[in-house]
Amino acid sequence: MSLPPTADVVVIGAGATGAACAYFAALAGLRVAVVERGAIAGGTSSACEGNILVSDKEAGPELALAQYSQHLWRTDLAEFGPLWEFESKGGLVVSARPGTQENLAALAERQRAAGIDVELVDGPDLLRLEPLLFPAMAGGAFYPQDAQVQPMLVVAHLLRLARGLGATVHPDTQVTGFVRSGDAVTGVQTTRGIIAAPRVVNAAGTWGGAVAALARVTVPVLPRRGFVMVTEPLPVTVHHKVYAAEYVDNVASSDAGLQTSPVVEGTDSGTILIGSSRERVGFDKTFSPRVLAEMAGKAIALFPFLSDVLALRSYFGFRPYCPDHLPVIGPDPRAPGLWHACGHEGAGIGLAAGTGALIAASLTGAQPALDLSPFVPERFEEPLHA
Amino acid sequence: MTTLACDVAIVGAGPAGLSAAVHAADAGLNVALVDAGTQPGGQYWRHPDESHPVPDEGEGHHGWREFTDLRSRLYAHETTGTLTYLRGTQVWLIEPARPAGVVLRLAPATDPAPAAGTVTARHVILCPGGYDRQLPIPGWDLPGVMAAGGVQALLKGNRTAAGRVAVVAGTGPFLLPVATGLAHAGVKVAAICEANSPTGWLRNAGGAVRAPAKALEGVEYATALARHRIPYKIRTAVTAIHGTDRVESVTLSRVDAHGTAIAGTQRTVACDVVALGWGFTPQLELVLAAGAETTVDVDGSLIAVVDDRLASTAPGVTVAGEATGVGGAPMAVLEGELAALCVSEALGVAAAPGGPASEGRIRALQRDRARLHRFAVAMHRANPVPANWQDWLTPETLVCRCEEVTHGALCDAHTELGAADARTLKSFGRPGMGWCQGRVCGFAVSEIAARFANRPTSADDLRSMAKRSLAAPVTLGQLAALDFDDVHEG
């Protein structure tokens, strides 16, 4: 499809965030054009687990965004849930040691105060929820709101719905620069031509920093590599998203070294997904058996039956993170006309719904449902008078 | 648990790997030969279990004496300890060693015991061979429908006939030994359906391209077809397969030069076995995992890019046999020797006392390889996958057998969701995500994606279906037991 000469808004990036921005903007009546340098859902959205989680977030702005997203997935987007295999499976965080369980209980208390459904679970109840779990766990916490989707189908269907509302989607179209009028962004230059638009949304995920640089603004989005393993198809043997409480610590960590923490969950297709790893190795695409070995060992510690289960494949993606582990969402005062919606780290699928709705509200001048100030793009600028 | 360091590791003990192993050991290299099978020969020289000898071991084989010669040399090298032969072993990961060389991570092929292992080699020769290329056909998932090579494996390895009445269909000269093998085993072969025209091969084998052995085989097959009264139908394809819980009959259609079924030519033939093959698909996962460049060959297969010494673009990785381009067993044997000589020269042992005067031999092998390559190209041109094979599909036809993905579902993934390449089709529709990881449907899905996008099938389409992070399934227990201190420096 040839590029439209003009649009009300250009969305850069056809991953989950870009697709959600496109859908909600089109729903708000804007003429949307989505440009994607590769294929639809070709980046991090096709290399993740499709998490929609509240359990892994400390009380604060990210949890608020997660709650808003939860609301949207379960209300505005509920009718499409089956299309992207939305499954409200619930999350079960388990502690191997009593000390960890105390920390988990304290976290759960803060989350409950913020409005999250969570109940502490003792050892015997853990086995009722997950009969194949290693029996000698100290305890856990159950989060009924945790859910999962097939992320590529989220992208595909949100874009399909957006197209139904008049949006156009242009894969294999890389943004090479911005059209400017003074400081203002007034369109994008791409490998396939120019689209004039008064609003441009940078939803380029891990590559959002590079896109921002084209507009001569800094948005410090960095890649953090994460592996996922997929097993042979099995009957449902793991009912929830089950992970070790140490994951909560790793999510918020800035340590450059390899961190792995076991995350185990069944899927509709019968396979079991096993995560997780976090490494700051840039865009290194070297396959790492060391990471898989660690993940496998820890997954077996949670579910001993996995020892004899075959891994059929493994993949990795680059999670986009900012130094303060919060996404960048909102207009950029340094480049009027440019909005950012990137840097969601390992939570981008789940947070996509809320991000898309907030961006659409901001684009149309409506009042966003959440305070965007924790997510402003200019928050990383050095203060002028330090 | 195997932990082994060697000069050269050879993956695959088919014609190429067997030849490479023997010649590398002859040249004085310390060799590790890793093969998923329990005995040498690969698919081409598959034969009954050697631990239960049968008098007619080489029945139905070509080049059997060449095989037994290579095999006895292999066993001799194994006895002297120059060569370690790891049977029933799959490589699930290939990675560079530091500071140089290659590490292979191993897993047992059938035995589920959690014994993994590691081979570290200064150089590796990948000889992964290939398997029958498949096109989805309505009903091809019914029991009794098999890959032609699978029917052949039952005969050659087990002396088992897959059924009583067979139809052998697809394209290429490999259909002939399968059909004659079945007939010899007492199976009635109701028809060989060759989608192309035999002028391309049977009648022309000794013509434009000099390949006397192949021409002789052609005459041999023609005689066998006549003796067993096997109808050889050209420009004919099995366009549908029927049955409830197993195959009961097939629809044969006359097809034009592009594979389009000609209206009014359909007829039904009863059978309980259908053997299908559309040429071969080289096993490329280790080549891709090694980071070597790949390209699309004249037959549409993804193959390794190699130079005239069979070196891939990945350091320390040489490739021989079908993975450099499907060319048949004689070419694979030749490439195995060529690879072994070039690697031994590169590793500095070719000048060893008693070693081969290799440079002259290398040049001779390169000339012969060029000749065999011209023959292979002519054969591929004569037996293309019919351009319009997708016209045979119905919306209900399974494309991915493992995940039960229909052609209709793929059409939706394109028209509704915008998938226009194989990778995106896989993301949205799950073809290639199941047990076989796209080994069976990868070619078809690539072609389907290309047709959706109205463009030729690209190397990227094929790569996205052929790239497998784990080259073989491995249990989590085996992964967890990985030892990273066991890697010798290459």
Added chain:
Amino acid sequence: MPELSLTFDGAPLSARPGQTVGAALTDAGVVAWRTTRNAGRPRGLFCGIGVCFDCLIMVDGVANQRACLTPARGGMELRSGRETEAPE
């Protein structure tokens, strides 16, 4: 050559030494021993050489073994079933 005695879903099955489980079943006229996860369709040997995983079978209580590669041994208990069996 003495025949090997196996069982398939409890019924006697014989095999020649050196045969695979898949070949022994084929000789006995059995062409399917697994049903697919979604449509419940029967499956047996397809590629015959270990590539396609269509011929998965439970051998002595271990699920998902490739019948085309697994050598028959005396006393083996083979079981048909759905694509996979639950772990104990």
